[in-house]
Amino acid sequence: MHSTTLWIAQTFAAAFLAVLFLQSGLDKVLDWKGNKEYISGFFGKTPLRRFSTFLLFNITVLEVFAGITSAAGCLSVLLTRDAHVAFAGAFLSTLNFLALFFGQRIAKDYASAGAMIPYAMFGIASILLQGAKL
Numbered sequence: 427m428h429s430t431t432l433w434i435a436q437t438f439a440a441a442f443l444a445v446l447f448l449q450s451g452l453d454k455v456l457d458w459k460g461n462k463e464y465i466s467g468f469f470g471k472t473p474l475r476r477f478s479t480f481l482l483f484n485i486t487v488l489e490v491f492a493g494i495t496s497a498a499g500c501l502s503v504l505l506t507r508d509a510h511v512a513f514a515g516a517f518l519s520t521l522n523f524l525a526l527f528f529g530q531r532i533a534k535d536y537a538s539a540g541a542m543i544p545y546a547m548f549g550i551a552s553i554l555l556q557g558a559k560l
Contacts, residue, residue: 432555432558433503433507435555436503436509436512436555436556436558437500437503437504439512439516439548439551439552439555439556440496440497440499440500440503440509440512440515440516440552440556441496441497441500442548443492443493443496443515443516443519443549443552444493444494444496444497444499444500444515445493446493446519446545447489447490447492447493447496447519447522448490448493448494448496448497449493450489450493451486451489451490451491451492451493452490452493454482454485454486454489455486455490461482461486462478462479462482465478465479465481465482466478466479468529468533468535469481469529469532469533471533472532472533472534473532474529474532474533481529484525485522485525485526485529488518488521488522488525489522491518492515492518492519492521492522495511495514495515495518496512496515496516496518496519497515498511498515499511499512499513499514499515499516499556500512500515503556509556509557509558512552512556513553513556513557515556516549516552516553516555516556517553519549519552520546520549520550520552520553523542523545523546523549524546526542527539527542527546530542
């Protein structure tokens with residue numbers, strides 16, 4: 427693969443993950459009450475119901491951290507062609523996809539869990555992409 431093509435792909439992959447998780451994480455921060463009500467209802471009939479606030483807090487922190495790390499990684503790839511931070515962002519993002527997928531499966535929301543598969547595949551591909559050398 428040509429180094430310019432790889433550099434462009436790494437930059438866009440990190441940017442995509444940054445936008446996705448900064449928006450999602452900040453939405454949870456700015457509308458904590460609404461998200462808490464949704465998550466409490468979502469896990470209402472599962473063994474996780476007692477942990478819904480704890481889980482929401484953890485997923486919010488992970489999303490914001492994945493978004494910030496991916497944004498920093500995007501800038502790092504764009505400006506220096508160093509993908510180490512973008513790799514960390516892709517890893518955190520994929521970990522987040524796994525956590526969301528797990529919660530959806532536990533809640534028996536199989537349609538939403540299935541909709542996570544393309545995101546998870548993108549996360550895994552981003553890990554591979556950010557691990558490639560220019």
